[in-house]
Amino acid sequence: MKYASKAGLALLAVSSLALVGCSGDQGGGTDTGAEGSGNIAVVLKTASNQFWATMQDGAEAAGSDAGVKVTVQSGTAEDSVDEQTTLLQTLAGSDYSCFAVAPITGTNLNQPLASVSQAGIPIVNLDSAIDADAAKASGIEIASFIASNNSDAGKQAGEFMAEKLGDGAKVAVIGGIPGDANSAARTGGFTDAATAAGLTIVQEVNADWDREKALDAATTILRANPDLGGFYAANDGMALGIVQAGQNEGRTDLIIIGTDGNKDAIESIEAGGLSATVSQYPYAVGTLGVDACRALISGATVPAQVDAPIALVSADNATEALASYPKPFQEYDNPFLDLIKK
Known part of the structure; x- marks a missing residue:
C-alpha cells in the first residue's frame, strides 16, 4: 500500500x-x-x-x-x-x-x-x-x-554535486561520529559517485554530527583550499554549520549539500543558503x-x-517539500x- x-x-x-x-x-x-x-x-x-x-x-x-x-x-x-x-x-x-x-x-x-x-x-x-x-x-x-538507503543518499548528493560543479572541481566531505555506520555509508556513497564523475575529494573529516564543529572544520578547510567548490555533510546540522563558515569566509558560491531533509535545512535552501539536502x-x-x-x-x-x-531536495522542489513537511x-x-x- x-x-x-x-x-x-x-x-x-x-x-x-x-x-x-x-x-x-x-x-x-x-x-x-x-x-x-x-x-x-x-x-x-x-x-x-x-x-x-x-x-x-x-x-x-x-x-x-x-x-x-x-x-x-x-x-x-x-x-x-x-x-x-x-x-x-x-x-x-x-x-x-x-x-x-x-x-x-x-x-x-x-x-x-x-x-x-x-x-x-x-x-x-x-x-x-x-x-x-x-x-x-x-x-x-x-x-x-x-x-x-544511506549509500544511495550519498550517491544522489555526489551526482548533484558533480552536475553543479563539473569535472575536475575540488570538494570536501564532513562525516558524523567516527565509526558510525550511517555516516560511513553516506560519505562512502558520495565519494564513490563524486570521484566517478571526475570530482576531487581534497579532505574528509568528522564533526560528530555537531553544527559548531562542522563550522570550525569547514573554516579550516576553506582557508587551506581557496579554490574549493563545495562540501558534502552527512547530516543537515553540519551542513548548516558549513553554510555559516562559507558566509563568514565570503564564499557564498559554494555548493553545500546536507542529508536528512530537516525543516531548517529546506528553509535554508529556499533562502539561497544550502544548495540541497537528501531528505530521508x-x-x-x-x-x-x-x-x-x-x-x-x-x-x-x-x-x-x-x-x-528518500528524495533530493533543491531549489527546484523546496517549496513543495516544505508544504508537505514533515x-x-x-x-x-x-x-x-x-x-x-x-
Missing part, C-alpha cells in the same frame, strides 16, 4: 487520544494513543535533534491514527549511550507487545533487547542498524529493519516502525528489511498496512 504525500491514508478509526508527558530524568518521551491491539514502545536516539524528533512525530501520529498506545523515549543527546540503554531496560520490564528501536551504537541496546527476545516480544530496528553478529550471539531476533523522511520511518509493530502484534510475518523513502512530498510504499490482520 502507498502513503499519499499530503492527505494521507486513514488507518483505523480513532476511539480516543491521550498525551502523557514522561519524567525529565528519562530524556525526551511521550505516550500517545488509547487501548488498541497492543502497546508499542519506541526508543530513539534523542529528541534534541530535529531528525529524531520528527521520527517521534511520525510514530506518535501512526499510533494515534490507529488507536494504539505508543510510548516514545529517547536520550538527552545523540551520544547518551548509557542513558538510552537504561531507558530500554526500564521499558523492557513493562507491558509492551512490540519494541521499535534506533540504537546509538550497534550494540548498546543488546542486553535489554536480549531479554525482550527471550520473552518472545517482536523487535523492529529503525534507521541505525543493530550489529547482526552481536545480535545473533545475544539471541536477539530482529523482525524487520526499516531505514533509508524520518517521519515516514517512525510511521513505518509503528505499522510494522502493529502487523507483528496481529500475527503477521513482515519483510526482513524495508527501505524508507511528510514526504512524494508517495511511498508502506508494505505493513496490508499485512495487519483485522
Whole structure:
C-alpha cells in the first residue's frame, strides 16, 4: 500500500487520544494513543535533534491514527549511550507487545533487547542498524529493519554535486561520529559517485554530527583550499554549520549539500543558503516502525528489511517539500498496512 504525500491514508478509526508527558530524568518521551491491539514502545536516539524528533512525530501520529498506545523515549543527546540503554531496560520490564528501536551504537541496546527476545516480544530496528553478529550471539531476533538507503543518499548528493560543479572541481566531505555506520555509508556513497564523475575529494573529516564543529572544520578547510567548490555533510546540522563558515569566509558560491531533509535545512535552501539536502523522511520511518509493530502484534510475518523513502531536495522542489513537511512530498510504499490482520 502507498502513503499519499499530503492527505494521507486513514488507518483505523480513532476511539480516543491521550498525551502523557514522561519524567525529565528519562530524556525526551511521550505516550500517545488509547487501548488498541497492543502497546508499542519506541526508543530513539534523542529528541534534541530535529531528525529524531520528527521520527517521534511520525510514530506518535501512526499510533494515534490507529488507536494504539505508543510510548516514545529517547536520550538527552545523540551520544547518551548509557542513558538510552537504561531507558530500554526500564521499558523492557513493562507491558509492551512490540519494541521499535534506533540504537546509538550497534550494540548498546543488546542486553535489554536480549531479554525482550527471550520473552518472545517482536523487535523492529529503525534507521541505525543493530550489529547482526552481536545480535545473533545475544539471541536477539530482529523482525524487520526499516531505514533509508544511506549509500544511495550519498550517491544522489555526489551526482548533484558533480552536475553543479563539473569535472575536475575540488570538494570536501564532513562525516558524523567516527565509526558510525550511517555516516560511513553516506560519505562512502558520495565519494564513490563524486570521484566517478571526475570530482576531487581534497579532505574528509568528522564533526560528530555537531553544527559548531562542522563550522570550525569547514573554516579550516576553506582557508587551506581557496579554490574549493563545495562540501558534502552527512547530516543537515553540519551542513548548516558549513553554510555559516562559507558566509563568514565570503564564499557564498559554494555548493553545500546536507542529508536528512530537516525543516531548517529546506528553509535554508529556499533562502539561497544550502544548495540541497537528501531528505530521508524520518517521519515516514517512525510511521513505518509503528505499522510494522502493529502487523507483528496481529500475527503477521513482515519483510526482513524495508527501505524508507528518500528524495533530493533543491531549489527546484523546496517549496513543495516544505508544504508537505514533515511528510514526504512524494508517495511511498508502506508494505505493513496490508499485512495487519483485522
